[in-house]
Amino acid sequence: MTLENQLIKKRFYETLIEANETNPVRVLGEAFQAGHKDGEADISTIRFAQGEVYFHNKDYEAAIFKWENVHNDLEPWAKKNIADCYYELGQLSTAEEIYQSIDTESSVLQSEIALQLFSLYIDEGSLEKADQVIKKAVSFNPDYPNVTDIARAFFEKHKDWKSAIELAAAEAIRTESPQWFDILKTYAEQGLTNIFEPHYFSKCLVALHRVDQARFEQMVQALWNGYKNEHSYFSWLREFNHLFFDLDTSRKQSWKDLSALYQEAYFELIDGKYLIKELEEIIPSLLTNWLRIADNSHVLFASAAVLAWSEKFPSSISPGVVDDAESLIFRSRNEVDGLEYSLTLFDSIVKWAEAQHVNPSHRFRWLIRELVDFETHHLLVAGTSGNGKSAFINSVLGENIQTAPTSSVIVFKGDEETEIRKISDEELTAFSSFDEFQEAADRRLNKAFDNAIIEFSLPAPMLQENRLALVDTPGFSDRNGMEEVLKYLHFADSLLFVLDANDPFTEKEQEILMQIRExxxxxxxxxxxxxxxxxxxxxxxxxxxxxxxxxxxxYVPGARVFAYSSRLRSRKQQNELAEFLKNLSQPIAEDERMEKILIFIRQLISHLLDKRAEMENSLAESIKWNEEMATKLSGAIHQVTDLKEEKARIITRTFHKVLEEIRADLSENIPKILRETSDVIQEDSDFRKIHLELNDEMNRRVHAYVNDKVLPKLYHSLQEWILTANDELNHCQFFLDEISDGFNAMYGEERLKLNCDFKVLDDWRRDAERMTSGMQVEKVNIVLRRTPYQILLKGAGKLLGAFQQNNAMLYNKYKQFVENQDYLEVTESIVSKLLLQFELFAKSLERDISLFFRDPFAVLNQTVEETKKEIAEKEEELERMRANPETYRDPLTLFEVKLRQYEWIAVSAKKVFQA
Known part of the structure; x- marks a missing residue:
């Protein structure tokens, strides 16, 4: 064990005692005593050793005492050990302070202090400090045992993936250890590395490529997949392709996984989700690198992709790479299921078109579906007009179909039931009967057949037995060119050219044949x-x-010529015809059908590009048309407003005329009636009450006059007025019907219904009945009015009426009074009360007429608002289309690139060069 390891493990004391010694305390104590007596011995070393023994026996205070008195080279370690004691005693702040105060040049001691502080901070819960100190320890001495492992474990535990990845990347570059590269790859596989910009891993990848190619490929795959669905994906592609281009790589090495990754990425990039401006910088370098490392299973796709892209975007890929692709594509094994890829491309285009709210064409869908049917042979029948083509087809079908000449292509198919359908770009239409089809097919009646396919299924044994479909095309004539025939030539598996035996194979037919061959x-x-x-x-x-x-x-070596008579349907001829058709129905090659599908996919792309221009033109025309309609609708609103005001004036005026006539009648007759009541006054009348009798009689006679004469006359006048109003309102409805018919004709649908509310007339009839059915005239104070003369006369009657001799005088006075009054004020009062409800009715007429027109105004105003809204929406859509044409055009361009790639693959299968 080295000295540093002894100091770390606090086993330095073992160097001062015998190996078999069991009581180090006694031995070190004796040595301390001997050294103390000697005076020259290094007792600091003994104290240091004694401190270690006390520490191992958990006598931390004694250990601290010993280490505090160490003053030789071991002093920094003694301080570190003192801090360890305080750490064990739980005095973390003291321990931290001591650790931080130690000044030493020993890298080992510095690392140990850092690790101790790291543990201390974790115990304190100071994770930020722990993070700082472990990063500092790694940076200071990454080779120190376990320091990087400890750091990685800490980062992973606390999900500090940024620090963990930084550690793994730095260590991988520094040590070039497979372990660290594998750790980094694991992070990438977990999707953790995408928090860094792609360039961060460039040095790591370069180092790994130098060390281990297999691991390099795995690392690239992990990082690639991690960035795939992130905003930085394009940055990754740019960075990696630039890096990979500078590396020494070739097809001689095995790059199967990376080659597959390139293929997957390329197909995703050109799947219509991105704009060309986003791809024009990325794709060339991607294809260049892909071709450089493509293995046998991918080199065909890589070569075709390079050629397709370079054709669409010349000069984007270096000529050397293009030449390499041309060489490789014809030397590659073609085991690709081109049909499946072609159909997938078609489905992708259809889905994209539907997402753009563009009809991808029922006609193309039908064509592709038919081409996938490898059991049916499509025989296209063509010929100039008058050669008996229709008669021949009838003889094959076994029925006198008598197809009317149309500009449509008719496909006759054998089936158990008869079914006729029209397949156009816009719709599928089924016909319920042959007669209905014939009527619709008449060109004079229906031009919509010009760009449609007619699918005519019927029980036809010759077609069913030979799995044959006859494609009948319009006959060639001076008016009818080659357009329809050429359009569907690629749908046919073979062509039967009908000649007239009376003048066979004319110069015109030869010219037509040359066009078909070309x-x-x-x-x-x-x-x-x-x-x-x-x-x-x-x-x-x-x-x-x-x-x-x-x-x-x-002209056509190997062509069969069959002599035939459409009139003579002998069994022998029919058998020979059946054999002839059977020989024509050769087995269908999948690669030939695939080429046909690719041709129609190209036509579909062209169709969708044209559709864009049609959509813009249609939007512009729709906006213009709607603006005109909005103007016309506003004009109609003004017309109806004028009409309403005019009818309101006429109807109100005629009603007031009725009232004026009644008013004149009342004003003229009521005074007469009142004066005529003088016959009530007699000489023997009781003049004390005569004024009361007169007043009652006057009211009775006025009431009788109103109910017996005025109201019946008024009722009759009102009925005539209602009839007049009804005529006026009917005229309004007729005018509004003309307006709605005009607009509906322009809309092409029953969009406007301007129905007026004729309940108004019912209300008027009810009100007229109610107002004229009988009237309780309020009793009016006529004679008893308080004019001076009336007061005087009434008083005289009371006073003089008691005397019989005064009756003659009072009789004359009363008679004179009643007969000579003008009654204007009374009459006006009576007339006003009688006609009050009629006056109120007259005031409501304008409101009623407005109600009559309410619904037409509502419909017109709503239609104006809807039209303006539609204009705004279409203007916005048109502006968006014109502002960003690439959002529609670019995906179709990329679909075309993919299509061209499949065309190259198809060409390579035949080993025939096709530019």
């Missing part, structure tokens, strides 16, 4: 020589067949 050079093409029955001479017919076969094979 567009689909590998498509098998065969010929049907139709109308052979029109050649009456058998030798001439045979000569025509042979001549046609010779001329055709000059």
């Amino acid at each position: 567009y689909a050079p590998h498509l098998p093409i065969h010929f049907l020589l139709n109308k052979i029955d029109e050649i009456y001479d058998e030798h001439e017919a045979a000569s025509i067949v042979e001549d046609t076969r010779s001329r055709v094979r000059a």
